[in-house]
Amino acid sequence: MTTARYRPTWDLVLDPLVSCKLCLGEYPVEQMTTIAQCQCIFCTLCLKQYVELLIKEGLETAISCPDAACPKRGHLQENEIECMVASEIMQRYKKLQFEREVLLDPCRTWCPSSTCQAVCQLQEPSPQDPQLVQCKACDIEFCSACKSNWHPGQGCQENVPVSFLPGEASSVLKEEDDDDDAPIKRCPKCKVYIERDEGCAQMMCKNCKHAFCWYCLESLDDDFLLIHYDKGPCRNKLGHSRASVIWHRTQVVGIFAGFGLLLLVASPFLLLATPFVLCCKCKCNKGDDDPLPT
Numbered sequence: 241m242t243t244a245r246y247r248p249t250w251d252l253v254l255d256p257l258v259s260c261k262l263c264l265g266e267y268p269v270e271q272m273t274t275i276a277q278c279q280c281i282f283c284t285l286c287l288k289q290y291v292e293l294l295i296k297e298g299l300e301t302a303i304s305c306p307d308a309a310c311p312k313r314g315h316l317q318e319n320e321i322e323c324m325v326a327s328e329i330m331q332r333y334k335k336l337q338f339e340r341e342v343l344l345d346p347c348r349t350w351c352p353s354s355t356c357q358a359v360c361q362l363q364e365p366s367p368q369d370p371q372l373v374q375c376k377a378c379d380i381e382f383c384s385a386c387k388s389n390w391h392p393g394q395g396c397q398e399n400v401p402v403s404f405l406p407g408e409a410s411s412v413l414k415e416e417d418d419d420d421d422a423p424i425k426r427c428p429k430c431k432v433y434i435e436r437d438e439g440c441a442q443m444m445c446k447n448c449k450h451a452f453c454w455y456c457l458e459s460l461d462d463d464f465l466l467i468h469y470d471k472g473p474c475r476n477k478l479g480h481s482r483a484s485v486i487w488h489r490t491q492v493v494g495i496f497a498g499f500g501l502l503l504l505v506a507s508p509f510l511l512l513a514t515p516f517v518l519c520c521k522c523k524c525n526k527g528d529d530d531p532l533p534t
Contacts, residue, residue, distance in 0.1 A: 278314025440479035
C-alpha cells in the first residue's frame with residue numbers, strides 16, 4: 241500500500257499548486273507549461289494532448305491557445321510544439337504548414353498527378369485565370385484553375401470531383417463515373433479539396449466555413465432547417481433518420497421562438513424605460529450647458 245508523503249506547510253507556501261484551465265486539476269509549477277505569446281498556463285499533459293489532437297486531425301496549422309477567453313489570442317510557436325510532441329507528429333505538422341503555404345500562395349500549385357508530389361510554379365500570380373502549367377517532375381501539362389488536362393480555347397468544368405490528394409495513390413487526372421460517389425470534391429466557394437469518408441451530406445469547409453450539400457454542391461449557408469433534402473435529386477440523402485431531422489428542426493424553431501417571445505415580453509418595458517432614459521440624458525446635457533456661477 242502506498243502512503244501519502246507528508247508535506248510541511250512551509251513547502252506548500254514555497255511550492256504552490258497551479259490550476260490547469262483544461263482539466264481543472266492542480267499541479268506543481270514544474271508540471272505546467274506557459275505559452276510564450278500569451279502567458280497562459282496549462283498542465284503539460286493536457287497541452288500535449290491538445291496539440292497532438294489538432295495535428296493528427298489536421299484541423300489547424302497555426303495552433304492557438306486552448307483557452308477560448310485568452311485576451312491576447314496567442315499561438316504556440318514551432319519550438320514550443322517541437323518540445324512536447326514526437327518527431328513523427330512534428331513532421332506531420334511541418335507538412336501541413338507547407339501544404340497550407342502552397343494553398344495560399346498565388347504563384348504555386350500542386351501537381352494534380354497522384355504519383356507526383358511536386359509543387360509547380362505559375363507564370364503569373366492569377367490562379368483564377370486559367371493558364372498552362374507544366375510539372376517539371378512528371379512533365380504533365382494541366383490547367384491552373386481546374387487542375388484538369390490543359391484545354392486551350394475551352395472553359396473550365398465547374399465542380400469536377402477528383403479522386404486524389406497530394407501523396408495518395410490514385411488514378412491521374414481521372415474523373416469518377418458517378419459524381420455522387422466521388423470520395424473527394426472541391427469546395428464550391430474556395431476550391432479546396434475535401435474528402436468525405438462517412439457522416440451526413442451536409443458539409444462545412446474548414447478553410448472558408450462554407451456549408452454545402454455533398455451531392456449537388458448547393459449552398460446550405462441559409463438553410464437552417466435543411467429543407468434542401470425534402471425535395472429534388474437530394475431528397476432523403478442527408479444521412480440521418482427522419483426523426484432526427486424533425487428533432488433538429490424543432491430545436492431550431494424553438495430557439496427562434498424563444499428569442500421572439502423574449503423580445504415580445506421585454507418590448508413593453510423598453511418602451512416604458514425609453515422616456516426616462518431620454519429625460520435623464522436631456523438633463524445631463526442641460527446641466528453641462530449651464531454657465532458656471534461667478
